[in-house]
Amino acid sequence: MxxxxxxxxxxxxxxxxxxxxxxxxxxxxxxxxxxxxxxxxxxxxxxxxxxxxxxxxxxxxxxxxxxxxxxxxxxxxxxxxxxxxxxxxxxxxxxxxxxxxxxxxxxxxxxxxxxxxxxxxxxxxxxxxxxxxxxxxxxxxxxxxxxxxxxxxxxxxxxxxxxxxxxxxxxxxxxxxxxxxxxxxxxxxxxxxxxxxxxxxxxxxxxxxxxxxxxxxxxxxxxxxxxxxxxxxxxxxxxxxxxxxxxxxxxxxxxxxxxxxxxxxxxxxxxxxxxxxxxxxxxxxxxKGSISNRINDIQKDLSEALPFKLFKTILPASQMFKSVFYKAPVGANGKNEWCECDGIILFDDVMIIIEVKGGALSPVSPFSDEEAYKKSLNDLAKNPYEQSLRFFEEYKRTGKIDIYHKESKKRYKFTTSIENIKFIQACCVTLDDFNEIASQIEKTEFIQNSDLPVWCVSVNDLRVYPELFDSPSLFLNYLYQRSHATKNPYIKLNDELDHIGMYFAYNDYCTRISEIAKEEDIEEIFIASHRDEIDAYMARKINTDLNDGEGESFYDILFGPAPKPRQEMDFMFEQLIKLLDSTKDHLCIRAARYFLLLDSYSRDNLSEFLSSRSKKLLEFKSRQAILTPYMAFNYKKEDRISELPVITIFLLQASNKLFKDVVQRKRFLMERVLYEDEPTYCILVGMNKNKELTKVITHIIGPEQFQMLPESAYELLKNTRDKIGNSRNIKEF
Incomplete structure (x- = not known):
């Protein structure tokens, strides 16, 4: 043998x-x-x-x-x-x-x-x-x-x-x-x-x-x-x-x-x-060899500032904290020491831990010096991820972390406390492009297995995101979907932008690929490039820029205009997401993020509700009748989706007084939410006479609001809720 x-x-x-x-x-x-x-x-x-x-x-x-x-x-x-x-x-x-x-x-x-x-x-x-x-x-x-x-x-x-x-x-x-x-x-x-x-x-x-x-x-x-x-x-x-x-x-x-x-x-x-x-x-x-230290200092400042500039374009309403310090156990004895993190980005209940490396990817090819190449990957990916992981684990230990900024060699000043975070993403950014491996490094020896999803990205690729994502809810939903793809053994993409292409094509592309693997009973899946639409779009942008805006671009003459790549959505559903985003209110954007987690069937039902009920609403307005169409999602306790809360959406005339009267609006919602004992996200959407969605407000109605009522007020409210419940005809999706 x-x-x-x-x-x-x-x-x-x-x-x-x-x-x-x-x-x-x-x-x-x-x-x-x-x-x-x-x-x-x-x-x-x-x-x-x-x-x-x-x-x-x-x-x-x-x-x-x-x-x-x-x-x-x-x-x-x-x-x-x-x-x-x-x-x-x-x-x-x-x-x-x-x-x-x-x-x-x-x-x-x-x-x-x-x-x-x-x-x-x-x-x-x-x-x-x-x-x-x-x-x-x-x-x-x-x-x-x-x-x-x-x-x-x-x-x-x-x-x-x-x-x-x-x-x-x-x-x-x-x-x-x-x-x-x-x-x-x-x-x-x-x-x-x-x-x-x-x-x-x-x-x-x-x-x-x-x-x-x-x-x-x-x-x-x-x-x-x-x-x-x-x-x-x-x-x-x-x-x-x-x-x-x-x-x-x-x-x-x-x-x-x-x-x-x-x-x-x-x-x-x-x-x-x-x-x-x-x-x-x-x-x-x-x-001039003597300037090496000056170059290193410049590069350090540059690498730490540039990613935040790009993220600010994508998430303009976010809080950003650069070069933060915190206390965490270090070394064999587990003694608390000051640790540094390049930066933290907070948007609502999302935290992005930023670690940046300005060092160069080894210029030598992998075959000519494998050790040097792997060392540079270690410096650019493994080390920053482990630094992110330390911050993550310290936060998870108590569900809270205090961050500081450094005033002097031994003096640190308190900045803020971070808590109530639902989703955490590590983002390791490099000045050098290592696109040929960044999309796969998440599944290699350089990234240890943990609960913290990692996104390794070069500044080159990070620049593409503000161009393609003009919606904070879409970008945050993309990060969520990408975090799942990181853990999926079937998803091995050749390029960072393939992740965006897959997201635009399937939304929850992690689940889609897993379903294919199960249906076909296969161990390996070849995933073709999904960045072609992005390349075509950017090619037109290239030509327009080089053309100095004079006349039609060369590519447009040859091939026609290239639409901006996007995730396909029904018109009414997309209009709702854009409206929620436009408020710049974190709660509304959170509601948009929840809607983006819906599958295509549920999205279609929501669109159908908005479209059909808007016609009814206009008809009833001419009759001087009161009509408040609404639908609920995720309220059936036996079919709960753990990532989503109970959501109820109400369709109203844009002129409805509920958009102005906070007290009346709160009572209106408390009368109609399905459960008193758990939070419900209530989204009130206002429609004008042209069936355009023009107003939106999001409230969370939870148990504490019922508990704060005097007993007599609660009994009155309870009777009203019973009457509405008996006559309720909720449209499900």
Whole structure:
């Protein structure tokens, strides 16, 4: 039996050796082709190839790059140019050479992907390597101006001191490159040169090269550009062997521009945007090593402030406490010590524990240095989660926690007490994007199993939330649904934004996936990407921004307008949620959150009630008759949903006096709630003559309000309640 097992183990080894041979042979052919052409001309030709391929491909144009080798075409070629000390040609490659180059590149990436999947590594490392090798472009261009203004403005004094450039000039230059490489300017350059895409002479290519000239595009000081550039052949010792070409990070990750003589060019916009912030910081450190501590201090302040700025946009009425301190047992002896938490966000009965890490995700690839990569994940995910967990456990111990702010080294001042929290979420935010693993890290060794749900998110992805969630109730409901997905073993998504797409598609997507697994009796579920609508929407936002608002956007002309992604709801139900949100009252928003927990059947019943009863209400108004339609939910004790209270919704004319008279309204509700011995959420909705919902008030009627009544008042109320109860015709949902 042992011999049989040993023979089975040989086959993967033989296949890996064969794959390594294929990678080596492909690289030999690829290098040979590159050596025949002028490096800048080759890069222009490949840029044109990629541009026109995607120009005619709707899926690629709207959703991004489709084939991995096309996605990494420019990065890979530029990296080979700067790492190979070979004799370069002086002209451009012919059509056959370009075609052969692309075919060989496709074979190379396919072999490398198979190699990664077969390698004797754990699944997390293989997954991360595959994503880094094939994916780029992690920030939507629509956010580039806001993002880099936020990230670089704190460094403006240092940038001026070292390079003679302000942060505003750095951002404007970067945006100019982005606009240059993402719009139709390349086509205009070709047209102006008098050449066709199929036949371009060496002379034309040399003239078009100015289109990619960084100094001409940005106006940046040449010293700054040089510090971000690599000359051809400058990094000839970067790769130790052919396998590293595919498995190690690229040298242009550290310096994105390519220099030839005294001119510097940019071809890969995705590589530039993905790495620009860290590249600028490295450049400043190289030029003036003594400023490292200043950079660290700036980065600490930046990382702690930025997430709260974004959350304030999503939850404007929330309370935010930055850099808080609290007492908790620490160490083996369990002695109470002062502990720090980066921040707490409170919204009604929801608490979000914020821990932020400004440190960099390891720039090395997972396969080239697995230990360094795992250490950076430990720093960016495990450590902040454990800090959040300590705060969570201290709160759960007594159901209350006092927080303080630090006034001096040993002096702490009381800020507030936190209690009566129903839902707690840990949110670990990173300045660096680690999108290729953030959506899966919650189910790895880096996050210990506990009752505290965790949401690991980069600032890049966090920026998307204010754009897609303009409702606090929807966002908080999303967090609730996402917290369940974290614990579901079937849900393994490739991207943070897939969670949003799944939420928009199914609301309670955790339950939906579990039902599918049970129905099909399967152990593993492949979940296709659910971010396509988000990508399409953001693509239009990208183009509108780059178009400076002049006329129709390019994508709109080609494909028509893209609607904002949203969760599909019946019109009346959506109108009710928006009305509750618009009050900015926490109790109304809590009611909206409860309604959003309803399944589609219950939502439809609620919509039908609002629609049909509104017609009746208008009819009875003309007859001068009194009608108060209402419906109750979750009141049947045998079918209770533990996450929801008893909810009763009343539909009234917007002119009804109950909206103004608090005493009359309270008595009206106490007469009609189903139970005296438990809280009931009462939502009064006012409708105008056009059947539009225009007013809403939410009350909680509970046992204490009945207990406070004098005995005579209570008996009178009880008699009225009995009469109403006997005639009650509650519409259920």
């Amino acid at each position: 042992k011999e049989e097992n040993e023979s089975l183990d040989v086959f993967p080894f033989i296949e890996i050796i064969e794959l390594e041979k294929n990678i080596e042979e492909s690289l030999t052919k690829i290098r040979s082709t590159i050596s025949k052409g002028n490096p800048i001309m080759t890069m222009i030709q490949l840029h044109g190839q990629k541009f026109f391929n995607h120009f005619g491909d709707i899926e690629a144009s709207v959703y991004g790059n489709v084939k991995p080798y096309e996605n990494k075409l420019l990065d890979f070629t530029q990296s080979l140019i700067v790492t190979n000390d070979i004799n370069q040609g002086t002209g451009c490659l012919n059509k056959n050479e370009i075609t052969g180059y692309l075919e060989e590149l496709d074979k190379l990436f396919t072999a490398a992907s198979i190699y990664v999947n077969m390698a004797p590594k754990d699944e997390l490392i293989k997954y991360s390597q595959g994503m880094q090798m094939n994916v780029s472009g992690t920030l939507y261009p629509f956010f580039e101006k806001e993002h880099f203004t936020d990230m670089l403005s704190p460094y403006t004094d240092l940038l001026e001191e070292i390079f003679g450039i302000t942060s505003i000039e750095a951002v404007e230059g970067l945006l100019a490159i982005s606009k240059h490489l993402r719009t139709m300017g390349f086509v205009e350059a070709l047209i102006n040169s008098g050449a066709s895409p199929e036949e371009i002479s060496d002379e034309v290519l040399l003239n078009i090269a100015e289109y990619f000239n960084v100094e001409r595009i940005t106006g940046w000081p040449i010293e700054f550009i040089q510090e971000l550039s690599l000359q051809q052949g400058e990094c000839k010792d970067f790769y130790e062997n052919d396998l590293q070409v595919m498995l190690k990070e690229t040298p242009i990750k550290y310096k994105p521009f390519i220099g030839v003589g005294d001119k510097y060019y940019c071809f890969s916009i995705d590589n530039l945007i993905d790495n620009f912030y860290r590249t600028v910081l490295r450049a400043m450190r190289r030029k």
